[in-house]
Amino acid sequence: MVDFSSVRAIDMHIHAEEPCGCHADDGYDDLQRSMAEYFGAPWRHPPTIPETAAHYRAHNIAAVIFPVDAERETGYRRYDNYEVADLVAAHSDILIPFASIDPAKGKLGAREARDLVENHNVQGFKFHPTMQGFFPNDRMAWPLYEAIAETGKPALFHTGQTGVGSGMRGGNGMRLKYSNPLYLDDVAVDFPDMPIILAHPSFPWQEEALAVAQHKPNVYIDLSGWSPKYFPPLLVRYANTLLKDKMLFGSDWPMIAPEKWLDAFDKAEFRDEVRPLILKENAMRLLGVS
Incomplete structure (x- = not known):
C-alpha cells in the first residue's frame, strides 16, 4: 500500500497502456502517435505499467492509474x-x-x-465520454453509476477538449459535445454521495465546470492534460479561493510527465497555502486515506 505520509504528491490521472505488440492493429497506435506529437511526448512507444511504476517511484509520486474501455465506440480493444x-x-x-x-x-x-471493488482492490472508475460516445447524463449509464455509488468509490470523467484525436481526419470520429461538464450536473444531483471528478481544465467549458464544482458538494476537478502555465486565470482564481479544497493534481501521463507538470506548477500563481491541498491533501481526503 502507498505510504501517503512520505510521497510528495498524488497524481490523480494517469493512463495504463498495453505493451506494444499485445493488441491487433486496430488504429489505436495511430491515435497514440498523433497524441504524442500533439503533446510533445518524448517516448517512441507508450510505457508499460511496470515502467510507469518505476518512473513514479523514482519521483516519489503516487498515482491513480486506469485504462479506458472505448471498444464499442472506437473499435480499439480495451485493456x-x-x-x-x-x-x-x-x-x-x-x-x-x-x-x-x-x-x-x-x-x-x-x-x-x-x-472489481470487492475482489480486486479497484479504488474508482474512469469515464471518457468523447471516446466512449455517450452523454454522461444518459440514463443508460444509471445502472453502472448505481453500482459505483454503492461502493463509495469516485467516478472520474474526461471533460473538455484535451488533444485526443486532435488534427486527425474528422477528429478520429470523436465528438467533443459529449464532454461538456454541465452534463455531470445531472449525475451529481441523482448520485449526491458518489464523488465525481471533472478531469482536465474543461476547454471550452471552463465556467461550466467551475459552476458545477462550486454548486455540488461531491464534485471535484483534476488539473491534468494541460501544463499549469496554460491554465486560464479564472481557473487559478477559483483554485486559490472557493474551490481550494476541490482541486487535484493530475498529469495525464504518459502524454505529460508529472515532473514536467510540477515544474510548471511551481511557477504558476497558486497561493502557498493552497499548493499542498492540490498536490496531496485533497486527494487523500477524496480517496479516504487522510
Missing part, C-alpha cells in the same frame, strides 16, 4: 480491467488502481464494477 488490476497490485507501493467500463454494458458492467 482488460482485471489484467490492469493484477499488474498494478505488483506495484501497490506507488500505484492506485481505477477501472473503466463502458456504461452501455448496463447490468453486465455494473456486476463487473462491484466485483
